[in-house]
Amino acid sequence: MFSFESIIFLLSSAFSLALIYYKASTTNLQQIIIILLVILILSYRFIFSKSKPALARWFRPILLLLTAAMVQLIVISTGGFFSPFLIMLHLFTLGTSFLLNLPASISFLGLSLIVLTVNIWLNQTLLALSQEDPFSIVLYFISFIVIIPLAQIINHSYHIKDALSKILSENLYLGQRREESIIKGLNELILVTDKNLKILSINQAVEEVINLTSDEILGHSLLEILPIKFKDGSQATMQNLSISQILQDKTTRIISDFYLDRPGKVPTQITIQVRPIADFTGKINQFVFVLKERQLEGMYSAIHKDLDLAYRREQLVFGELQKALAQTRVNSLQLRAEILRKIAEDLLIAQEIEDHPIIENISLSDVAEVCQKALKDSQGFAKSLNVTAEFKLALEETAEVSLLSLKGQKVPEAALSGVSDFGVLIDPKWLEVILEKLLEIAILLASEQKEGRVEILPLRQGDRNINVTVISFHANVPEKVKEDLLTEYFGNLATTTNLRLGSGLEGFIAQTIAKELKVPLSVKVEQRPPSLTFLLELSKDRTIKNTV
Known part of the structure; x- marks a missing residue:
């Protein structure tokens, strides 16, 4: 079946x-050739320009017709089979097999052979030459036949490369779309700019944060579009973004001094x-900016007015630490350093839970293991106050003791058989924060005694519930003010007990997170012997709140 190109060659x-x-x-043939050549030059100059793609698409078949006719006329006008330009037919055949398709190139070759044969038949001079040297004509015919497999090889090789190119292009396109989809789904703000900070691409989070569409953002300067300020309140500039240094050393930088x-928002x-x-070539031509909110890190912000007292305490303890350093009292230094670290940590956690809703990353968590981690993180604080802090399990919990021992030896999870009896669906990070804060309160109260002692004990209550108790032995807290332990700054207890050494935010943090997680938290006081117990009640049938 003839192709469209074959019809043009016909x-x-x-x-x-x-x-x-x-x-x-x-002479007439040469004049026609010159006219065709001028038409081809003009069409290439005016029709095949970038500004007229539609016209060029329609003119391509005409261009192919004129080119094929010109090649045939050049050979005919200079002697046909005996022309020194006969090779132009072979080259045109190879070119069409490369750029078009094999049937079209073979059809051109066959039709050109017919044209040359008719030319000999109607031209007496050429007929006489062919009769004198018939073997030359035979050789020319053979050259036409030989060119066919060569054209086939070129066509086959080119189309294999073309197919591979299409596959690679499709894979590249799919990869780009996949990367765009991943980037658009990220919570971080991601912007791609040129070296002058003109925005080239953004993800969806950028549109949502600054409340503009991508059409309104792209093409504008990052410094104009993005509402970021330096720590001193000044606008972001190429200088405080270290752009010149990055252009010079060509390394990624992380800058933490921006807001x-x-x-209308904090x-x-x-x-x-x-x-x-x-x-x-190694020349920097683009930048990728990734903006991420800092969590549980940074400095106190004056926006949190209700945290002023804790902030002043942090500054006071820091001053005492400086004095201790000057006097080189090692024990005092250790205590003040630990208190300073804890107050700074509490400030950051309080800011986090005040500024943002608590989002749970829920998993089946081993409550006993979380208790161990919380105690381990609190041991430095307990030691600085000469308080003994211990983790305990009921005697019958031998299976859990063995499981915790194996985990302590870094045995891979896949090698551990069975599921912990203390497994609960909860976010282990937030549970650990609650337990750490309760332990810190218990340690501060126990530090009033010469040999203060604190215990954390997870207990199974049947098959559906797990209670965690944090006990401060010899803690002397009146029954009527026990609820103050779960409020900001502990009420009067902050002046009558060693709770004054803390940030005052421990109970507030524990209670706030527990309420958000819908986990009951209560306080129990015993007078004989004096002790204080925090009770955290976890249910294996706990209803998981929507965290989206």
């Missing part, structure tokens, strides 16, 4: 045969990762 051959039939002179300042401290992108 028309060009018919035009050449008509000129041969009507015995057009060599995201949106109208400024949020962020980290900005600036990653340079180089071309194949």
